[in-house]
Amino acid sequence: MSSQTTNAHHRPHVVVVGGGFGGLNAVRQLRHANVDITLIDRHTYNTFQPLIYQVATAALNPGDITWFLRSVRAKQKNVRFVRGTVESIDHEAKALTLDGNVTVKYDYLILAAGVTANFFGIPGAETFAFPLYRRSHALRVRDKLFAKLEDAAMNAEDQEDLRIIVVGAGPTGVETAGALAEMRNQDLPVTYPELDPHRVHISLVEMSPNVLGPFHSSLRDYAKKALEKRGVDLRLATAVKEVREDGVVVENHAKQEFLESELVIWASGVTAHPSVAAWNVPQGRGGRILVDEHHRVAGLPGVFAVGDISINPDNPLPQLAQPAVQAGKHVAKVIRAEVEGKEQPKPFTYVDKGTMATIGRSSAIAEITGLPRMKGFPAWIIWVGIHVAQLLGNRNRLATMTNLSLKYIGWRSHNAIVGETPYTAARKPRVIDHNPHSPGSAESAE
Structure with missing residues (x-):
């Protein structure tokens, strides 16, 4: 060229x-x-990263959180875009x-x-873990997740435990683990009747002794209890020593353990x-x-x-x-x-407007400047409102609000936003009858 x-x-x-x-x-x-x-x-688009986990857990379309960068010219003619x-x-x-x-x-x-994602030199992490930082990462996680669910459903007669591991208990890790747990608890009994939800495990691994370390201790405690209430397997004060194709080696108090898993989501820092x-x-x-x-x-x-x-x-x-x-x-x-030949502004001063994180439906924590610390439903409503308002473009705001409303209001929608899921063959001959309660059977739902 x-x-x-x-x-x-x-x-x-x-x-x-x-x-x-x-x-x-x-x-x-x-x-x-x-x-x-x-x-x-x-890329030709901006990605709203605070909601990227919602794409990874099939609650939002990737287009809901991305914005075409060339459209900046709609209201600004002194800019052009080069990919x-x-x-x-x-x-x-x-x-x-x-x-x-x-x-x-x-x-x-x-x-x-x-x-970009920081793997801290941990053996196998860059090769086998799935980072969650870009839109393409979220789609990889989503498609891998549903491929594993379909595999488990096809082979339900010999169902083995399925474990999804999330590494890092910052906001992205906590929000991802909470969303996955709610998917297991609320959606799987309807959409995957072949599977026993008690054999689908969501593990959150964190090196420090707390989740959401930067928050006040009372909010950290609330988040921990909210995750446990949703059935998240918390592995705090636990270090990841190695990531393998079939799981993770972790260490807690000098004792190592291998956690079998075919999906390891990496939310443990950036560089x-x-x-x-x-x-x-x-x-x-x-x-x-x-x-x-x-x-x-x-x-x-x-x-x-x-x-x-x-x-x-x-x-x-x-x-x-x-x-x-x-x-x-x-x-x-x-x-x-x-x-313009004018006097330069005063040195930059960061104004901390506060931070927040959500654990799931009606459950969040917030430290907002000028307001008391909040948790539960009030914090969750503020979290939703702020995140929708910060999206770029009215179309994105409307689509995101619609999808989140359908997902969270009344638990009535179990329609996951999925992509191409690879076909999985049964590991042995299988007969499907009309008894919805028999292992390996198919049930028609309205």
Whole structure:
């Protein structure tokens, strides 16, 4: 392919790498600035990661939580989108090289590419565990889950225990384990009458002694009890020593145990993608790009980094949506001030609006600034409202609200949103009769 060069025009050219929370908020904050913007992402869509587990557990369509990045131009004409992956950056020439031999020149550069799953060097984890960070991850988990359920149903006469292991008891891990437990408890008796739900196990493995470590102890205790009430097998203070194709080796108080499982969901931390090493930027803990109080990359004028991929060693921020949103807006204000010859804003100050997590229907915890700590149904209602409101696009909000309402109101819908499930053959000859209570039989349902 011949070389293609994207040049800056007469106005300053701002290049934003990454269409996540930080990148999109930087782009939108520059809507009325006298600049041209190029937004680069390896995908053509933004993924709303706080609800990605709902896709993995078949409650939402992948389209419900994704937003077409090119549609940003509907309300902003000074931006265009380029699909590509950054391979290297020449800071002296102020140019990025993308895959496909594409060069993009810049006057200002905002790095907001996000991070990737961290397997912490645990043997077999990267090979056999299923991370849950991108849309494609969620679809892999969903399709693997239903493939295993269909396999178990086809061979119900010799049903063996089926264990799904979730590694990491942060918000993603807790929410995933809670959703899987509710699927087993509420949906499987209706949709998979061949299976004994008591032989389907959901295990949540966490190295620390608590779930949802950053929350107040009273909220952690509530979350723990809510998971146990749903029948989640909690393995706290338990380290993963190895992931195998057929399960996980865990260790608790120096005693090792093998947990057989054919689906291991990895929700145990993030790190910078290895490709960042080729970007010629200073990196700190977890490979994150080092920035100053204005999120400028150390030693690189005109280059900024925001979101999970960045870290100010003097003021490290949690890797959550709100720090990325606020930092993206701040960097845009800094750039606009420079372009317009105005005094730069005050150093970035993160305003903590609080955090929340859900365990399942009518059960959540919330620490929201200015409000008392909440748990149970009130926290759950707020969690649903905030997450739906933060989705990009009215179509996504309406679709998500509709699907979640059908799922949670009255437990009346058992319609899982599934994809292509590989066919599974019975391991031995099987006869299907009309007795819905006999093992291996099929039951027609209205």
